[in-house]
Amino acid sequence: MHIPDGFIDIPTSAAFAAIAAAAVAISLKGAKSSLDEKTAPLAGLTATFIFAVQMLNFPVAAGTSGHLLGGALAAVLIGPFAATLAITVVLLMQGLLFADGGLSAMGLNVFNMSVVGVWVGYTIFLLVKKLLPRSKSSIAIAATIGALLSVPAAAASFGLQYALGGTSTFSIGAVFTAMIGTHILIGIGEAIITGFAVAAVMASRSDLVYGFKGETTPLEVRTHNE
Amino acid sequence: MNKGEAKKSNKLLIGGFILSFFLAGVLSFYASSSHDGLVKVAGEIGFIDSAKDHSFSSGPLANYGIKGVENQRLSTGLAGVIGITATGLISYGLFYVVRRKNGVEK
Numbered sequence: 001m002h003i004p005d006g007f008i009d010i011p012t013s014a015a016f017a018a019i020a021a022a023a024v025a026i027s028l029k030g031a032k033s034s035l036d037e038k039t040a041p042l043a044g045l046t047a048t049f050i051f052a053v054q055m056l057n058f059p060v061a062a063g064t065s066g067h068l069l070g071g072a073l074a075a076v077l078i079g080p081f082a083a084t085l086a087i088t089v090v091l092l093m094q095g096l097l098f099a100d101g102g103l104s105a106m107g108l109n110v111f112n113m114s115v116v117g118v119w120v121g122y123t124i125f126l127l128v129k130k131l132l133p134r135s136k137s138s139i140a141i142a143a144t145i146g147a148l149l150s151v152p153a154a155a156a157s158f159g160l161q162y163a164l165g166g167t168s169t170f171s172i173g174a175v176f177t178a179m180i181g182t183h184i185l186i187g188i189g190e191a192i193i194t195g196f197a198v199a200a201v202m203a204s205r206s207d208l209v210y211g212f213k214g215e216t217t218p219l220e221v222r223t224h225n226e
Numbered sequence: 227m228n229k230g231e232a233k234k235s236n237k238l239l240i241g242g243f244i245l246s247f248f249l250a251g252v253l254s255f256y257a258s259s260s261h262d263g264l265v266k267v268a269g270e271i272g273f274i275d276s277a278k279d280h281s282f283s284s285g286p287l288a289n290y291g292i293k294g295v296e297n298q299r300l301s302t303g304l305a306g307v308i309g310i311t312a313t314g315l316i317s318y319g320l321f322y323v324v325r326r327k328n329g330v331e332k
Contacts, residue, residue: 005278
């Protein structure tokens with residue numbers, strides 16, 4: 001999913017770099033209220049773990065592989081703002097140290113994975129959590145479904161970038177269809193890894209899990225005009 | 227945070243770091259080397275030719291390997307360990323700075 005230099009023209013890449021920079025600035029503010037002394041180390045671990053798992057490409061179909069994006073996973077564990085920061089750190093390391101993801105495409109990649117992947121994953125997580133009974137296992141199930149859909153959403157976001165500034169002239173519809181089709185399969189892998197990882201953290205330290213916080217402090221929920 | 231909680235928290239952090247170390251340092255060698263979804267789609271549709279070489283494509287760690295280390299298992303594993311260490315240090319540092327101090331600003 002890491003876009004190399006050249007796929008998308010420079011003006012579009014620059015526009016997305018500006019959007020990505022704004023998203024990071026907002027996330028720096030937002031993360032302050034979601035992270036405290038207890039949860040900040042988990043945020044560091046989340047970024048580290050996502051870097052590691054992103055190295056593990058898994059086969060999805062003949063000659064195709066995919067890897068975790070981690071947006072839904074990070075959002076559920078540490079909140080969406082901190083998640084955007086965590087995945088941006090991962091993308092910066094990959095682009096600057098390992099030549100993975102073009103430097104001119106950094107804003108495009110941050111937008112797709114750190115913003116779209118995170119927020120689509122987190123929004124679906126919240127919706128599914130509402131439908132499920134209040135329990136610990138519901139958190140992992142809702143995270144799984146959020147992860148599943150976050151990947152085709154990030155793929156569709158690439159389709160949008162290609163429509164706006166693709167340097168080649170292939171059919172935009174074909175790019176959308178192929179990207180989403182392939183990434184639905186990769187989303188299944190994303191869902192499995194996310195489900196297991198969230199379940200593992202829930203089993204050991206559910207009190208640190210951002211997506212579970214509302215359930216542990218019902219008093220706060222009532223004050224929010226529910 | 228009481229003592230038991232802190233202990234459990236350390237267990238999660240240490241366990242998580244060891245797991246990341248294993249995944250990036252050992253298991254990464256066995257990762258699929260097939261094209262990822264985007265590259266595959268780019269190849270099928272044809273826009274793969276518009277890709278340019280990465281600015282750092284001849285860098286010392288390019289493509290998750292250490293330049294000059296012939297042993298593929300060692301090269302990938304070391305690159306992975308460098309990657310998680312760098313990501314860990316920078317993200318721990320960042321979140322340490324960003325976090326809300328307990329008792330303040332609540």
